[in-house]
Amino acid sequence: MIAIEKFTLDNGLRVLVHTDSSTPIVSFNMLYNVGSRDEEPDKTGFAHLFEHLMFGGSVNIPSFDEPLERVGAENNAFTSNDITNYYITVPKPNIETAFWMESDRMLSLAFSKKSLDTQKKVVVEEFNQRYLNQPYGDVWLLLRPLAYKHHPYQWPTIGKSVDHIKDATLDYVKEFFFKHYAPNNAILCVAGPVSKEEIYQLSNKWFGPIERRDVIPRNLPKEPTQTEPRRLEVVRDVPYDAIYKAFHMCNRNHPDFHTYDLMSDLLSNGRSARLFQRLVKELGLFSDVNAFITGDIDEGLFVITGRLVKGVTFEEGEAAINEELNLLASEPLSDYELDKVKNKFESNFTFGETSPLDKAMNLCFFELISKAEDINQEVPKYLSVSAQRVIEVANELFRPENSSTLLIKAKN
Amino acid sequence: MLNRKTPPIQAHNGHIEVKKAQELILPNGIKLLTINAGTQEVSRTEFIFNAGTRFQKKVLTSRGAITMLTEGTATLSSMQIAEQFDFYGSYVEQSADRDFGGLTLFSLNKFLPQSLDLVEKVLKTPTYPEKEIQTYRVKGKQTLQVELGKVSTLVRQKFFDTIFGANHPYGEFASPEDYDKVEQADLLDFQQKHISSSNCTIILAGKISNNEVALIERLFGQENWGKPHQTDFSLPSMPQTFEQKHWVEKADAVQSAIRVGRRMFPRTHPDFPGMAVLNTILGGYFGSRLMKNLREDKGYTYGVSSGLAPLRESGFWVTGAEVGAEFTLPALEQIYLEINRLRTEPIPSEELSLVRNYLLGEALRTFDGPFATAETITSLFEYNDLDYSFLHNMLDTIHNITSKDLMELANKYLKPADLIECVAGSVSNM
Numbered sequence: 010m011i012a013i014e015k016f017t018l019d020n021g022l023r024v025l026v027h028t029d030s031s032t033p034i035v036s037f038n039m040l041y042n043v044g045s046r047d048e049e050p051d052k053t054g055f056a057h058l059f060e061h062l063m064f065g066g067s068v069n070i071p072s073f074d075e076p077l078e079r080v081g082a083e084n085n086a087f088t089s090n091d092i093t094n095y096y097i098t099v100p101k102p103n104i105e106t107a108f109w110m111e112s113d114r115m116l117s118l119a120f121s122k123k124s125l126d127t128q129k130k131v132v133v134e135e136f137n138q139r140y141l142n143q144p145y146g147d148v149w150l151l152l153r154p155l156a157y158k159h160h161p162y163q164w165p166t167i168g169k170s171v172d173h174i175k176d177a178t179l180d181y182v183k184e185f186f187f188k189h190y191a192p193n194n195a196i197l198c199v200a201g202p203v204s205k206e207e208i209y210q211l212s213n214k215w216f217g218p219i220e221r222r223d224v225i226p227r228n229l230p231k232e233p234t235q236t237e238p239r240r241l242e243v244v245r246d247v248p249y250d251a252i253y254k255a256f257h258m259c260n261r262n263h264p265d266f267h268t269y270d271l272m273s274d275l276l277s278n279g280r281s282a283r284l285f286q287r288l289v290k291e292l293g294l295f296s297d298v299n300a301f302i303t304g305d306i307d308e309g310l311f312v313i314t315g316r317l318v319k320g321v322t323f324e325e326g327e328a329a330i331n332e333e334l335n336l337l338a339s340e341p342l343s344d345y346e347l348d349k350v351k352n353k354f355e356s357n358f359t360f361g362e363t364s365p366l367d368k369a370m371n372l373c374f375f376e377l378i379s380k381a382e383d384i385n386q387e388v389p390k391y392l393s394v395s396a397q398r399v400i401e402v403a404n405e406l407f408r409p410e411n412s413s414t415l416l417i418k419a420k421n
Numbered sequence: 422m423l424n425r426k427t428p429p430i431q432a433h434n435g436h437i438e439v440k441k442a443q444e445l446i447l448p449n450g451i452k453l454l455t456i457n458a459g460t461q462e463v464s465r466t467e468f469i470f471n472a473g474t475r476f477q478k479k480v481l482t483s484r485g486a487i488t489m490l491t492e493g494t495a496t497l498s499s500m501q502i503a504e505q506f507d508f509y510g511s512y513v514e515q516s517a518d519r520d521f522g523g524l525t526l527f528s529l530n531k532f533l534p535q536s537l538d539l540v541e542k543v544l545k546t547p548t549y550p551e552k553e554i555q556t557y558r559v560k561g562k563q564t565l566q567v568e569l570g571k572v573s574t575l576v577r578q579k580f581f582d583t584i585f586g587a588n589h590p591y592g593e594f595a596s597p598e599d600y601d602k603v604e605q606a607d608l609l610d611f612q613q614k615h616i617s618s619s620n621c622t623i624i625l626a627g628k629i630s631n632n633e634v635a636l637i638e639r640l641f642g643q644e645n646w647g648k649p650h651q652t653d654f655s656l657p658s659m660p661q662t663f664e665q666k667h668w669v670e671k672a673d674a675v676q677s678a679i680r681v682g683r684r685m686f687p688r689t690h691p692d693f694p695g696m697a698v699l700n701t702i703l704g705g706y707f708g709s710r711l712m713k714n715l716r717e718d719k720g721y722t723y724g725v726s727s728g729l730a731p732l733r734e735s736g737f738w739v740t741g742a743e744v745g746a747e748f749t750l751p752a753l754e755q756i757y758l759e760i761n762r763l764r765t766e767p768i769p770s771e772e773l774s775l776v777r778n779y780l781l782g783e784a785l786r787t788f789d790g791p792f793a794t795a796e797t798i799t800s801l802f803e804y805n806d807l808d809y810s811f812l813h814n815m816l817d818t819i820h821n822i823t824s825k826d827l828m829e830l831a832n833k834y835l836k837p838a839d840l841i842e843c844v845a846g847s848v849s850n851m
Contacts, residue, residue, distance in 0.1 A: 031460045033435065034789050069425040074708045079775045081434050081782020085707075100785055102432035109429050116425070130720025130745075134676065138723050138743050142676045144570035218423060246673070248566040280491070281503035290499070290556050296563035316567075318559055349508045356510025356529050363461050363790060 011368060013381050014205040018212060020221045021193025025372050025381050026208045027200040029365050035201035036366040037097040037107040039115075040373035042196075043189035044091040045168075046161040046229060046307065054168020057088040058132050058177055059185055063095065065124030067114035080106045088166050091306045092377065098366055101202050105211060112215035115195065118186060125179055133171050140167060144247040145417060148314075155241050156255045156310055156413040160232040162303075191222035196376045200369040232257070232308060238409045242416040249296070252326050253415040254313045256406050261306045261378050267390045268402045269302055269311060272337065274350045275399075276300035276313070281349070283333055284313070294321050294329050306378060311406055323416050331407075338403035342396040354391045434781060439812045440788050442624065442798045445634070447642025449618045454798060454807075455634060456626040459791040462530040464627030466537070466637070467799060468544065472522035472615035475590035475733075476654055479607055480599045484517040485557065486611040490524060491515070492553035495546040499553050502539060511536040513543075519591050520733040521803055522615070530628065534636055541640045544616055545647070549608045562600040569597070572678035573743060575669045575845035583667060583841050584684040584737060586660045591732060617647020622802060626795035656734060659684065665838075669845040677749040677846025681756050682739030683839050688731035688804040688811065694818035695830050696738070700729045701776050702768060702827070703759060704740050708775070710759045711740065719755070721748040731804045738834070746850035753842065760840070763831035767824040780819045 014026045045056045063086065064073045077084050080103035086095040097107045140146045149165045157163035168174055197216070199208045235257060258269050276284045277300040284298045298315040313334075317326045361367050375384045405411075442454035477483040491506075491513060492499040506513055509532035514525045524544065528536040568574045578594045585592030623637060686693065697705075704711040704727030711725045727740035740760075744752040787797045797812075805811040 029460070031458075032789050033785055075775065076428050078706065078708050078779040078782075080431055081778050081785065083782070083786075098786070100434040100782055102434055103429075105429035106431070109425070113425055127717060127720040131716055131723055134721070134743075134745050135723040137675045137745060142572065142674060142743070144567050214423065246570075248570060249563055279503065279507040281500065281507040286500060286503070289560065290553075293556065293559065296560045316563065318563065345508075349504070352510040353507055354510075356512075359461055359463055359529060360527065363459060363463060363792065 010385055011362065011372070013372060015376075015381060016205075016209060018192065018217055020217065020219055021191070022212070022216050023196045023376060024208065024212050025196065025198040025376060026203060026205045027198065027365070027368055027372060028203060029200055029368070030202045032201055032365055033101055034098050034365070035101050035104050035107070035199060035203060036369040037099060037104070037111065038198045038200075038366070038369035038373050039095045039111055040196045040377060041093045041095075041190060042194045042377060043093055044089050045164065045166045046090050047189065047227065048161060048164075050161070051173070052177070052181065053164040053173045054132070054166070055173070055177060055181070055185060056093055057166050057168070058128060058174055059182065060086050060088045060093050061128040061132060062118065062124055062182060063114055065121055065128065066119035067110075068117040068119060070110060070113050071119065073110060073114065076106060076110060082107065090162055090166060092374070094370060094373070096366060096370065104203070108211045108215040112219065115190060115192060115216065116219050120179060120183055122179055125177065125182060129174055129177060132167075132174050136167050136171050136174070145245075145251060147245075148253055148415065148417070151241060151243065152253050152255055152413065152415050155239050155415060156257065157232055159230040160307065161229060162232075162305060162307065162309075187222060189224065191224050192216060192219050193221045194224045196373045198369040198372045198376075198381075200365040200372070229307065236410055239413040240416070241414070242418060244418045244420055246420045247417060248419060249319060250317045250323060250326075250419050251417040252313075252315050252317065252323065252330065253417070254330065255310045255413045256411050258302060258309055258311045258406060260308045261304065265398070265402055268394045268398050269406070270304075271350050271354065271391060271394050272399060272403060273300045273302050273311065274353060275337065275342070275346065276333065278350065278353060284315075284330075287333055288315065288329055292329060294318055294326055327414070334403070334407040338400060338407055342399055344396075347394070347396055351392055351394070355388055358388055434778075434785060437781065437784050437816060438788065439809060440794050441809060447638050449642055449645050451618055451642050452622045453634070453637060453642065454622070454624045454802070455629060456624070456791055456794050456798065457629050458626070458794060459628045462628055463528065464530055464533060464625065464629055464633065465525060465527050465792055465795055466540070467523060467525040467624040467795065468540070469521055469523040469622045469624070469799065469802065470615055470620050471520070471650070472611070472620070473518050473520040473590075474593065475519055475656060476615055477590070477611060479602070480593060480595045481561075481603050482607045482611045483522055485554075485603045486549075486608040486616075487515045487517040487522040487524070489549055489553060489557055489608065490543045490547045490612070490616070492557070493548045493550040494542040495548060497542060499550070502543060505539055506536065509535050513540070530633070533633060537636055537640055547612055549605045549612075551605060554603060554605055554608070558600045558603055562597045565595065565597050565600070572671050572674050572676060572845040575671060576678040576680050576741070576843050579667050579669050579843040579845065580680040580682065580739065580841065583663060583843065584682070585735070586657075589657050589659055591659075591735060613648050615650065617650050618645050619647070620650035624795055624799055624802070626791040628791070659735070663841055665841060667841070667843040668848070669843070670848060671845050672847055674845070674847040674850060675746055676743045677746050677844050677851070678741070678743045679749070679752060679756070680739050680741045680843045681753070681760075681840055682737060683834070683841055685729065685736040685738045685834070687734060687736050692830060692834070693729070693731070694815045695822055695826060696834060697729055697815070698776065698780065698818060698822050699763065699827050699830050700727055700738065701780060702772065703727050703763060706776075706779055710762070711742075711756065714755050714759060715742060715744070715752055719748075719751075721745060721752045721755075733804065746846055749844060749846060749851050753844070757837065760831075760835050761837070764828065764835060768827055770824070773824060777819050781816075784816060784819070
């Protein structure tokens with residue numbers, strides 16, 4: 010049970026406090042309710058580029074990192090399709106430095122031309138490093154637009170192409186900031202050896218004076234139901250053929266979400282999981298195989314990936330994957346197997362609770378999608394998944410007309 | 422009106438307490454180190470053996486023997502082992518590095534007895550079934566082929582091969598073909614020689630009581646198991662002269678991977694703490710000189726860093742980055758420029774005080790919680806023979822080292838003539 014206290018400032022900033030006195034370090038996590046799904050189709054990758062600019066100095070403080078390093082803090086950030094998340098871990102006595110820094114960049118940025126120019130280049134190199142300069146790096150650039158035709162999940166967080174990043178202007182940076190970065194569009198969680206009273210006082214002092222901003226409610230195109238199988242085959246300079254299959258699944262708040270997640274665990278979490286045991290060890294068709302859900306807030310994807318053993322054809326590999334999926338949709342799970350994945354989930358969750366930073370991030374996320382307290386309902390929700398529901402959901406999910414299949418063919 | 426220009430008053434972060442592990446010698450001589458901390462009912466149990474690649478006679482024997490410990494025992498198949506660990510929600514991680522090899526179990530305390538029972542079987546009676554070895558060959562070979570498609574892998578291999586020698590276990594790498602030559606007899610021989618009670622240290626961390634300690638003692642600490650370990654393993658000599666510049670061609674690479682560095686010393690060397698501070702200034706944290714210059718000023722790269730890493734009987738210092746192919750030469754020029762500045766310009770006191778504070782914050786984090794503490798104790802055991810004075814020296818150095826000391830160290834260890842440069846990339850894209 011994770012203890013949570015919370016309050017909302019007059020400007021709309023929601024603040025969560027989790028007291029954990031077992032550590033000398035405070036985790037300070039700020040979630041902004043903006044991600045790559047909020048980008049315009051001709052300006053993709055911008056939310057992530059913007060995240061870089063948040064480190065380029067704010068209105069009153071020229072450098073973001075230095076003052077934090079000076080008090081022994083660490084900080085970083087990540088952007089996803091749904092959110093942009095900034096975090097600081099700071100030794101308790103210097104917690105106010107985190108409030109000072111984080112509130113100043115919520116107030117306003119320096120909007121420096123030099124920072125924009127440099128970070129565009131840095132992000133282009135990030136694009137190169139992660140997506141272009143390694144085998145199978147461009148998979149998500151291909152799979153997303155295959156699976157999504159309308160919803161902005163059709164592009165990855167890094168963006169559709171480096172050109173969108175190169176074209177970013179300082180005017181648009183400003184526009185984006187005031188559109189999405191606002192106290193009433195953010196959630197702060199402070200976890201560690203702290204009390205609600207001191208966090209309340211510090212939050213009011215540093216974030217209280219920032220004015221509420223007009224945040225236009227999100228209105229994203231819904232992805233229409235897919236009606237026929239989609240396939241794409243490309244040739245790449247990679248050592249082995251690979252298969253990627255994506256199926257449309259429910260959104261994060263749907264009651265079946267936990268069933269989907271456990272299904273991906275059944276298929277590939279741990280060495281005893283079905284796909285690894287069958288396709289890698291028993292049949293020797295794949296060198297590597299995986300199943301996971303994207304976990305997005307809007308309707309996400311259930312993804313299967315596998316690298317074929319040399320000499321195995323796409324047809325053989327795909328048939329073997331489909332057979333495993335059909336099995337999940339037709340044969341009831343044994344109590345034993347269901348208990349196994351549930352135990353595994355519970356263990357994962359308990360280990361996650363050993364990290365105050367993970368707790369702070371998760372609390373912000375739950376507050377965003379429903380309410381922070383729901384984090385304590387997660388284990389019971391997973392434990393209540395039934396064998397019957399797994400069959401029903403698998404039948405709905407693994408229909409050919411719900412699938413997008415990407416085949417990467419090795420050049421040589 | 423709130424003054425947002427001036428930082429809140431900096432507070433002292435408090436005394437860093439070096440947490441020691443409790444030491445216990447079990448009846449069969451195994452050293453058990455315990456760290457009782459944390460709030461969750463979980464634990465981490467690490468079994469460390471002198472069983473790294475330096476002890477193998479053939480490439481991949483150490484890694485193969487340790488990775489495949491869980492692939493079958495006298496009474497359990499690979500599948501049964503995997504099933505049971507998964508059923509209890511436990512995780513086992515095997516690792517085989519250059520000096521050490523071993524296994525770490527993460528488990529809920531309520532399932533620790535069952536999980537440790539399994540660990541006992543996999544450590545004491547692994548069988549390495551031929552069928553599982555065949556899977557390992559195919560999977561290992563393909564995974565390596567994928568890795569070899571990355572400039573970062575190519576440059577790393579070239580760098581270690583250069584500073585330690587291709588035939589020295591510290592510089593040796595497996596080729597894809599080596600996976601075909603993994604044989605059961607070699608694995609069994611290695612396991613019997615090295616996975617034994619006379620060669621084992623156990624580190625137990627988490628919310629633990631006498632029960633957990635008694636359990637470890639019962640399963641691992643009574644009788645001797647495995648063969649008595651031989652200790653007279655000597656290493657071949659390392660190269661004394663080096664070709665300074667190396668290029669590994671990777672056609673069409675849009676980025677080049679760069680490594681500039683040298684062979685260094687073990688962590689017991691008196692200059693290690695000082696070099697660790699110097700390294701932080703150059704490339705050891707986000708605000709480092711290399712990051713400021715190559716990333717935040719010039720945008721050549723997504724990330725650049727430098728590191729000082731110990732080995733049992735040597736060590737290395739290296740700076741590395743993946744940079745846009747067209748920036749290869751300018752990036753190298755800036756790396757050398759930053760190294761040379763350390764040798765010619767005193768570190769400004771502002772910068773030095775920032776780095777001191779940053780490192781003290783890091784030191785605090787190394788003892789934050791049972792698992793972080795366990796990792797600190799593991800590395801202290803592996804590289805300093807559990808000599809806690811290393812940690813005190815490190816803290817003293819962070820507090821007291823001067824600009825003058827740092828400049829002397831830079832001139833002693835970072836002379837251009839002593840540095841090796843390796844680049845993997847595409848000449849035509851440069």
